[in-house]
Amino acid sequence: MSRRVFIETTTSGKAKFVKLKRSHTHHGHSHRHHHNPFEHLDHLFDHHHHHHHKHKHHKHHKHCHDPEPEPVPCREYYKVSVEEWNILKERERCLDEQNRSLVDENKALRTSLSASQADVHRLEHCVVPELQARNDTLYADNQSLRRSIDNATEQAARHHAEMEKLRCRNDKLEKEAKDAREEACDLRDRIRHLTKQLDQSCNRRVAELARDVARWKEETRYWKSKFEDLERRHCEMLDTLEMRTERMEAYEELLKRRCII
Secondary structure (H helix, E strand, O other): OOOOEEEEEOOOOOEEEEEHHHOOOOHHHOOOOOOOOOHHHHHHHHHHHHHHHHHHHOHHHOOOOOOOOOOOOOOOOOOOOHHHHHHHHHHHHHHHHHHHHHHHHHHHHHHHHHHHHHHHHHHHHHHHHHHHHHHHHHHHHHHHHHHHHHHHHHHHHHHHHHHHHHHHHHHHHHHHOOOOHHHHHHHHHHHHHHHHHHHHHHHHHHHHHHHHHHHHHHHHHHHHHHHHHHHHHHHHHHHHHHHHHHHHHHHHHHHHHOOOO
16 A cells, blocks of 8 residues: 655755654645545645745744754655656556556446346257257268168078078079979079069168168258358358447447547
């Protein structure tokens, strides 16, 4: 905490700095409250000059044998000129203006923070849950599609095993064909019939899978369009925010040039 000091004069007219509680010459001003923290010392500077001339006018009444008391040195006091004191006052005024500017900036930042927090709250409680629900739906659909593909793979494996068995049987029938041509012809007809059924089943399953793939492609295009639209809106919001920030900076620069802030 800064110490309160003021200036008084000695009998020789010299100025010295003393504490406020030591004041005797200016006792009438020591307990007065001032709105300006420098007004009291400004008054004392003016009073010091008046008091100094008064002592110079009555200097011939001073006795030559009375030694002038030396001021007690104290580290609490610092001698400054009127010019230096004015510089200190100007610095205090600039600091006060900077403080007011920082208070205004703090209010603006708090307002911006509140708006940002509102946007974050909206995103957390509206947009993000909706996207999460959509992602969960897509995940469930993908799991279902994987199960369908796994089932199709298992069926293909079973068909492949069955075809291997038929080939073995065909080989056996070909070996027995020498002894029974008629039975071999019947067996060939049966093989052709089974092969046709297998082809029809495979073609039908492939067609179903193709329709599923086309449907999922359509779903993918739909969600991609949704995502691109959301991304575009996000970019527009960023552009708007950047434009407003530039306007605020330009307005602040204009206020600074006009010495408003």
